[in-house]
Amino acid sequence: MTNTLFQNTVTTSVPADRLRTILTQPEKLPLWNPAITGVTPDNADVLITRRPPALNVHERVSITTTAEQVIYQSTEGQLAYRLSFTLKQAAGLTTLTETLQVGETSQLRVPLSLLAPIAKQAFARNLQSLVAIAETLTLAD
Incomplete structure (x- = not known):
């Protein structure tokens, strides 16, 4: 994964541990990404289903964490990312930056340069939704 497609950043008063x-x-x-219709645990990964049209209607995602990051690694869709x-x-503020890196795109019928602005905008909306959800949820929810 060496091709960075885009970054979105938001600053919020929501504590980093709540977002994490x-x-x-x-x-x-599905609470903060309305395109997602299903999340099914599968061993250490999750299987995600999205409403069509989507590049990845079905995909396998592994989630890992580091001291400052949460990383979603997607495979088994049209676009590995x-x-x-x-x-x-x-x-007192948390800066949350999402970075989308993509892998081999040979299965795509449309150039990434055309998809990038649309995807960046959609991901930015989801990031705002994540913050809004974090403002209303308690960690016990």
Whole structure:
């Protein structure tokens, strides 16, 4: 994954640990990504189903974490990707940056250069939804 397609950044007063908790709970994905219609655990991964039209109607996603990141690695769809969420907290604010990196795109019928602006906008909306959900959910939800 060396091709960075785009980055989106949002700053919020939501604590980083709350965002991290939501990001590491794949069953909450449909709350902030309305295209997702199903999340099914499968061993260490999750199987995700989206409403068509979508590049990846079905995909397998593994979720890993580091000290500052939550990483979604997608395989088994038309577009393999790595979506990294970097969380940085300072002065009572959290900066959340998502970076989409894509792999081999030989299965796509449309050039990534045409898809990138549309995807960036859709991901930005989902990122805003994530923050809105984090503002209303308690960690016990």
